[in-house]
Amino acid sequence: MRQELGGRAAVAGVGMTALSRGSGRSELELAVEACRGALADAGVGTADAVLSYHMNDSVGAVQVARALRIEPVGWHNDISGGGTQCASILGDAAMLIASGVARTVLIYRAMNGRSGKRMNVASIGPQEAFTVPYGMAGPIPLFALAAQRYLYDTGLTEEHLHAVVAQSRDNAAGNPRALRREPLSLEDYLAAPFVSTPLRNVDCCQETDGACALVVTGVSRAPDAPRIHTVVRGGGSGCSTMDVADDVTRIFSGYVAPRLWDESGMSPGQVDVPVLYDAYSWLVPRQLADFGLAEPGDIGDYLLKRAHARVNPHGGLLSEGYVHGLNNVAQAVRELRRAGGVALVTGFGGSYGSAALIERS
């Protein structure tokens, strides 16, 4: 354990609402349902700290704490950000536990991502002054520009992107929560409409209404629960800074993966459950290579052989739904409860993001 937070906190509870494209409910109602589910699942009664992350599209921690009768509340925070936060928020919680600031931390993400405020027009930063006049806004064309160059640099093709999406659909087939469960043939993939080349609509995750919550507590309170081993967060120049980046295809994993292995003392071969942030299909091979889970030179064959079948066993953000990655973390916990082992969870925000290793022996 090279990080002082490592091995001190465990994910004791998971809660989720149904995922839909039209919840008909407020973000507060969604958050409260998911939080109650997680608290009941954890069996720890209540929490003294509440954390969330959002992009001004949700309900704040104070309101959720009050609705849950967590009064007075201890440490509580609304963290600004989206998918980049879904792994590192485990670190925020573990730091509160390891330092003695909190005993039990409730984490949630609640959004009406389809029927309410949609991510496809979310700001991509100051460069928008130069891109919007040309008709570019939101994350999809930004990450399409990176994807185009990624395919060019690696020699991967639409056949490989199909393998990512089709495997996601196959993995989701047995997941009743998933918004997309039907098989996706290569023919159907190629017939799907482009949003922004090379990304078709099926290369992008499901815009989703729903909420997910986790309960993190000290390992003495939840001795059998999956433990937070190592969490890293960082980033730098890359697809978020295409004006100056040497490599416009570089994503967060290029920065955080070496630190994850260094600070954990673990190696890629020890990962049993890779749960990768798959907001776009091409992020899967890019992360497999960056985290050392597949050889970069072999990634095309790897995908066509479906060697990535173990990635995102629930279908991920591409098929289950998109609760800004927290639903991926929930699945990692479910997998470790079932079979034990080590799970890798990741959070993407362009060339900034986070990753965490959680384990249960």
Added chain:
Amino acid sequence: MSPYAPYWEACRRGELVIQTCTACAHRIHLPAADCPRCGSTALTWASVLGHGTVHTFTVVHRSFVASHRGREPYTLAWVDLPEGVRVFGSVVGCAPEDVRIGLPVTLTFEDDLPVWRPA
């Protein structure tokens, strides 16, 4: 004043300008108030030659900018300039399917915006 103002003024004259740091000779774009490399605020503006190479591109089939809905498909690109900077713009004057990474392009203007056409 916004560091962007001289850039947009030049566009209205039909010029694409970038900054050069007088302290370390670093070329700067997107426009900045100080040099990202050395921090100097002594920056000058100069026009580029007007040719470049497509670094990456995307053909937008579904726009998320209201003013551009109904104008799809259109092509957006980052273009590498021999001056040592990368600029954003659209590629015009050819079919979207003819745009490639590495395509040589030449500067032109549409509605006071610098855009690129195949060289």
